[in-house]
Amino acid sequence: MSNLMSGARILLECLTREGVDVIFGYPGGVTLPLYDAIYDNPIRHVLVRHEENAAFAAAGYARATGKVGVCCATSGPGATNLTTGLVDAMLDSIPIVALTGQVSSKLIGTDAFQEADTFGITRPCTKHNFLVKDIKDLALIVHEAFHIASTGRPGPVLVDITKDVLMGMAHYAPVNEIHLPGYKVVTEGHAGQIRRAAQMMWEAERPYVYAGGGILAASASPELQDLVETLDCPAVCTLMGLGGLPGSHPNFISMPGMHGSYAANMGMYECDLLIALGVRFDDRVTGRLASFAPHARVIHVDIDPAEIGKNRVPDLPIVGDAKRVLSKLNRVLKELEPEMAGKNSAGRKAWWGQMRAWQAEHPLEPVFAADEIKPQHLMYEINKLSGGKAIVSVDVGQHQMWAAQFIRFDEPRTWICSGGLGSMGFGLPGAIGAQMAHPDKTVFCICGDGGFQMALPELATLANQGLPVKVVIMNNGYLGMVRQWQDLFYNNRLSAVQIECFPNIELLAAAYGIKGRIVQSPAELVPALRAALDEPGPYLLDVRVTQFENVYPMVPAGGAINEMVLAPPQPVAVPK
Template identity: 75%
Template sequence: MNGAQILLECLVREEVDCFFGYPGGVTLPLYDALYDHPIKHVLVRHEENACFAAEGYARATGKVGVCCATSGPGATNLVTGLVDSMMDSIPIVAITGQVSTKLIGSDAFQEADTFGITRACTKHNYLVKTLAELPKIVHEAFYIASSGRPGPVLIDIPKDVFQATGHYTPVDTIHLPGYKVFTEGHAGQIRRAAQMIWEAERPFVYAGGGVIASGADGELRELVEMVDMPAVCTLMGLGALPSNHPNFVSMPGMHGSYAANMGISNCDLLIALGVRFDDRVTGRLAAFAPNARVIHVDIDPAEIAKNRIPDIPIVGDVKRVLQKLNRNLGEMKGEHGSRNTAPRAAWRQQVRDWAKEHPYDKSRSETEIKPQHLISEIDRLSAGEAIVTTDVGQHQMWTAQLVRFNHPRLWINSGGLGAMGFGLPAAIGAQFARPDKLVFAIVGDGGFQMSIPELGTIASNGLPIKIIVMNNGHLGMVRQWQELFYNNRLSSVRLDCFPDAEKLAGAYGFKGRTIEKPSELADALDIAIKEPGPYLLNVKVTQFENVYPMVPSGGAINEMVLGPPVPVAV
């Protein structure tokens, strides 16, 4: 066997069924080995999208996503995807080719210091120097990527290591003496947390991506129902609690719901689960949950007390911790459960009233398709069951606000990094992972034009992805900020050229259409999802619609701007 075949053997042992990549000079031996290998390789059209697609796969399944690129430009193109998966804690193994060991450092053709470049954007990375160490490194990489707080791991493999011949000796154990994974949580702290929860009059759950990463959605639901308390899911946590759950209060933060932000601002106990108190959630940190004691559960000790010092820190896997917490709560329920029944019922009612007073804007217009109208229609068709991917920006926020998710791993977006061009390739990965699912890629006209090349991947694999372009002719979120904070001086945000969707999709051999009348919307979406193959629907929406509520940068989250200023008659 050669190094390439040994690598593939390791991937089989890690249960990789497909991966996303782009070949090149130094990965020729790998692609030769792939020629008659059962693992499916998906040829994307740009390496950045290989990483995004691997992320889509990983986010839709919880399994490790794998991507591959050649040396030099191939490897540097992966960087955005690696940072993205680092920010959102997504398990990725990236394999890059490197020039032969004897050429490293000589400025050889397509050489780049991939190991150095990716050090800061991976959880860990490797430069393989001999074939003998390859299997151990590959298995370590998968273990590191998927355990603890998940993240990307890169393996840089020189061409001569791919070509060297040797035997594959199975690796049974991984020994990383310095790699600490804390899963169980401190029993005493968990007990204190249970007590604090029963003592609270206005408890509030703040659940994030960590709940999904640890598969703790069932435990979260049990917790929320046992104590009967309101819960928000962050942008990364949507789906952790079903959107139609009576205790679910949507998303908190900059464009979060009024009820979510008021709930956080007024609660007396904040139960933070698998979250990192991100600035887009907290707004001005000093004014975030000012009256609350905080229980913070996270698997990463470096997240505890990073932004907010908790009253009860618990380092552990959210699922394991919640199992124990729920057991403790159950045991104490008889003694303490009825203590604050009345104030807690009043609190639940208060949060529901807030939600009723200021729901998200779903207004429609007779003359033009409002973006909220478009997203509401997609929500109607999805009914909480479709996989929905987005890029970053206005369309992402409206989707997070208005689309329901009944399960985890349906909502796939670039949260922490906010990478444009993410949605379409992520949908490719998600559709490969879940061929049974209806997949919507909701993208803006800006982000879509960053990922147009992947229409080729979609077409050649016949992926029935429904691409919905929310086309407002602008880089909408940047335009919104220019309007609100830069005196409406719209600088380089107008996208005045967009391809004809029907012709563009047609050029790739599938169907597309552009609509702009509200009356066409429902039918057009129905046609799109009935189409057995891919479909590109370009929806021209109101150009100058802004996302509300909005917490201005640096503001406290209960100081939301709820809507556009009302024009004053002169």
């Protein structure tokens, strides 16, 4: 058997070896050789309707599985359209490999048709990127790309491949070894530091776990739960970490930060030991850094040494993979338990008493009204139907915050959310990626009426693939989060935030041959959601909610985390 193959086939061989089962992409001139090879290859190709959504869908797939998501675009505009999705994956540390076509190597730099400097443009958008100009390098680079994307702190890697490489022929020999001498990943935490951390944890009176996306990236949910139960301390999961600890776990408080619960943020402020696990002390969590967890000593576990001390200098840093560090830490904690657990039991009991008091004082409770659907009510009903199990892919804005507040996630990788970059238009392609990965799971896509329209082309993908995603549009007629800020910080001068001309969703769905329904009254809400769930295919729900509802609690940008603006009485905004 000859192993003389085209570059395109070598590429697909490598993808197969990496376990790739689906590619989200959009073909074009220079990727023709690749698409010719895909034609009779078992790897599925999902034709998206815009390349940005190929990257988002690949990230949705990666977020839902932990595997590397793959997207593909042609040179020039195809590649530049990917960039938002790449940066999105970069900020949330999501493993994706983006394959882009490039003009023939002889034409690079001549302003050839559909030429763009993809390698240069995507350098700051990726964890690493490659330009392949020689077919001999192709296989090695593809495997290096997957290794870099999926190990250490995961992230997007782009491989730009010239057309002559895709078309050229070479003898393919499977790669046996990759060597990246500068790519050092520390996975095992320092044993001495781990022991000290365990001692600090037992010594603390008010320990507090602050867990983030790193828990999911490391698949460390069981270890996190073990830690929280051994210490019996309160725990918060960030927007990126939701589902890392089951939402129904008695020690789980809520999400902290700008729209975190009162208890979660007061806990952050008052704790004496902050156990930060796979987090990056993002400004949306910490508020004003100087007054973040001011009484606490900080233990920071992260796989990326550059995160240690970036925003908050920890008292005890541990560089390593969260799963490995936590499993060792749990062992030491249990070893020390008989000797140390009793020491602070009174203080710890008082700490729990304080946490429960804060929860009772200002609980995160949904709001209901007789004559209109409150957005919180919508999330409350979705939560009931999900039972902690459904995959929920959200867009960006108010609905995202309410979903994070009111929908419970009992399993990791069920909350699909653009956190760091906050990319509107992520929700629908994210849901497509997640549903492709889990065809049998219930997938909700919750969008605002703004973000939904940014992803509109993907309705065709949804219908085309027959994916049973339940698209729930929380329609308040406004770009709600921007309107909220204009309301609170710009004297309610509502500038360019009203979304008029929203399409009739029933007609729109029908135009794609799928089902859709407009929901106006609270009484219709549950039957409509149930009808959507009973439908074997995709379903669009346009849920008309209260127009001028704000998300609370809110830590104003730059404010201290304990200085939250709580829910009304707030003057209700009136449009100008």
